[in-house]
Amino acid sequence: MIPTILFYAFAAILLIAAFGVITARNPVHAALFLVLAFVQSAALWLLMEAEFLAIVLVLVYVGAVMVLLLFVVMMLDINVETMREGFTRYVWIGGLVALLVAVEIGHVVWFRSEGMQFLSTPEPFPADYSNTRELGSVLYTEHVYAFEIAAVILLLAIVAAITLTMRRRPGLKAQNVAKQVAVRREDRVRLVKVEPTKD
């Protein structure tokens, strides 16, 4: 009972937030709605006992990705109005897709109401069941090859990003930190004996 109520509450907020992402006039508001949507989906995952995925979603998307996105959005002066110019032109496509999805969902609901079970609700796991441990043991055995390739892709992404952004501009003045740290007092301070002057 309570999980169901919670589910509908989280799902409702998730929908509102997702709707806010596309309707907000201010890009910062849109980004914040997206953060809310992520948190809500994490909550939904928690309800499904996928605590690792839920927390990692918050940790990675809310804690890191969206912060960087907010950075960019806040620094850029995005004019939303110009981005919306094509909106009315493509609205019928969007409407069509929405209709299609609605029909699909209705279809599924109808099937259920006919008493047809697609998937039986899985038994809840005991309290000492660790989602993280299970994921880890699959990730490092069965999927180790894919996992390693994903790691190589990330390395490649770093290399590519650095290749495309790092340029040594002429005349760039950078500090040599090692040199700065190695400075001794004698290098910088010279004690001068100043003769007192008579007026």
Place this chain on the structure above:
Amino acid sequence: MIDYYPAAAEIFLATAICVVLLVDVFLRDEQRMITYWLSLAALLGTAACSALFFVDEPVTTFFGSFVADAASGVLKLVAYVAVALVFVYSRDYLARRNLFKGEFFILGLFGLLGIMVMVSAHSLLTIYLGLELLSLSLYALVAFNRESATAAESAMKFFVLGAIASGTLLYGISLLYGVTGTLEIGTLAERLSGPDGMGIPALVGLAFIVVGVAFKFGAVPFHMWVPDVYQGAPTPVTLYIGSAPKIAAFALAWRVLVEGLGDAHASWQGMLIVLSILSLAIGNIVAIAQTNLKRMLAYSTISHVGFILMGFIAGSDDALSAALFYTVSYVIMAAAAFGMILLLSREGFEAEQLEDFKGLNARSPWFAFVMLMIMFSMAGVPPFIGFYAKLLVLGSLIDAGLVWFAVLGVLMAVVGAFYYLRVVWYMYFDDPLDEAPIAAPGGMRVVLSVNGLGLLVLGVFPGYLLELCMRVL
């Protein structure tokens, strides 16, 4: 315990990339040659690993996500050669344009690793990851020249369209996963061949996958990126994109469509026929109107893809061998063709217009002859290798009973011959526009000459390569 030996080449290359990456960081600009030689050494070592652990019978490892078989060994070896050619041809061009950075070679090796992963993939997930690895390094390579606005523009187009294609492919894969509950290609084929395997959801997934494959091949109507990227990218990168990734595209189609969805051959045959006809028509006809050689070669690639797809359409083992033969020979031809552009380029001058080849015979009879061989081979004139490649795929179509299609292919090949021969006409019967001597270094000349002669030699004696293609598939 996981058996690592079948993946020795991949593991070696991944390690070698890290080593090159580390060494490169500590090099000064004038020592950059070390990166170049190290990259070539990495290729050599990888090739040695592949040769050492060459297997005749398929071996799967990593819980079924990796397979090593004879065909994958051959495809990988061709990929090594292609990438090595890219490195050798590009060195001088890059050095003259202040682009001689370690990242070019590192990204190239990353791309190669992606190709290898795709070639040896035995799971849809692995295929997808390999594809991403390859695509990511290609995006970065296209934008490699930071000073060039056209390069940035084409990289952007490539990236956006490529991301959409990857998404499409992934969507198809997820549908197939939903239907069969497995990502492993062997199990997938088994489950799909069951009584109600190929239902509507699986067919929708198949359609999405075909779209993804067509995009990666650059088949019409998913070819939009090809001309822009070929023209906009720095020529060494065009050379790279034009050669080695074709092997990956072949592997993608072969692993997913033939091995995984082989039972649905009737379903995807029709889709591929449409793609192939459109590619042949649009590729060959639009190429005639081009004045930029890189763009012309891009459209020619599209038409060649039409021919490669013919092998898949026919579907028999021999037809697949023909497609493999075509792919390999196309890779060698493309490497030589773009190598010629690099050869004629010099500081501040890109030899990428058709006019730049005017009167080449007067400037360098030998390289005019090499270019002649390349163009004849691409056009499918006997006795060059391109002729045999076309002959084989067309023959396989006739064997499959698609005679009308084979006739259409021949007609399109004739249309295509026009623009290839136009280049030859320019070289031999027009006056040169500039008289500057060819500036390329000796090593590159030798390799390019060997590459060009290879088209002739393999054309005269196609038996060995043909037999190899027949044996491995």
Place this chain on the structure above:
Amino acid sequence: MDWLTGMLADTELRLTAVWAALPEFVRFVLVDLFKILVVVVPLFIAVAYFTYWERRIIGWIQNRLGPNRVGWEGVLQPFADLIKMLFKQVIVPGNANRFLFLLAPIVALIPALAVWAAVPMSESFVIADINAGLLYVLALTSMGVYGVILAGWASNSKYAFLGAMRCAAQIVAYEIAMGFALVGVLMAGGSLNLGDIVRAQEGTSVLSWFLWPLFPLFLVYFISGVAETNRSPFDVAEGESEIVAGFHVEYGGIGFGLFFVAEYANMILITALTATFFLGGWLSPFAGVPGLAETWIAAPSFGWLAAKMAFFSFCFLWFRATFPRYRYDQIMRLGWKVFIPITIVWIAVEGVMAAFEIGPWAAGI
């Protein structure tokens, strides 16, 4: 007296009956609310006195007095501050984004309090004994940055925005080092549950704490904690001399107060987590010392955790009184180029030690 005991017994009976009559769900909520109060009320008091001790201790270190007027030796000073802040008018600057401006302090405070749910106070007391406790802590601390960013952006002020940007970049950078340091703890502890991590440090003596095998990670973690909470010497986000007070420059009254509480609650949290991860949480440092074995000194208790937290809290103040402020590029360099490599190397070292069962892993994890 009989009537009194009788009445008490009667009341007790009635209360028990009422309790038993409540639905299980309500009882559950009531117990949890009580637990939350048990943690949060002392936390607020600790925050209040942390500010008091900060001023006193730094005063002593710098050879001055510090606040000593309100109450005996100034002990009522925090309450005076609180009353002052509560009664100040809340001013929203013109052109500020009103909703976000008012939301920001709350967003800063909520994660700072919510993290405490997973922190074990003693062998038996923790609000929520969750399996993925360590991840939960990481996730919630990473959400704290939103309060800062929102405050800086919503204030519509250059100084606030600069402060927010600095702060956010710093938090994101140090979070990675912190996360990696915690990977080391996770490898050593073999669990994501904070209570289990402490239990894994239980042994014959103080030598079985993770402090020793993970010493570099301990240093990285604590220093990153100082940086993550934007405390001196990494307090460029506030940078009084450059950008006035950083992200909360436009806040006054209780809005400012909430940021203050969040900052100090985060500091105390870092001390508690450092003690939990590396210094055996509630375990006694004298466990295993001959002669003390059966006494209260060697027994694990909340007191030991409090003592460790007090020590690290003192370190926070000590740093502030001692070190000059880092330059911003130096902070970034320290985070990205020094700490992250150190943690990665040490994780590798730890992996090798665990694989070959060297040192503390001799028995196998």
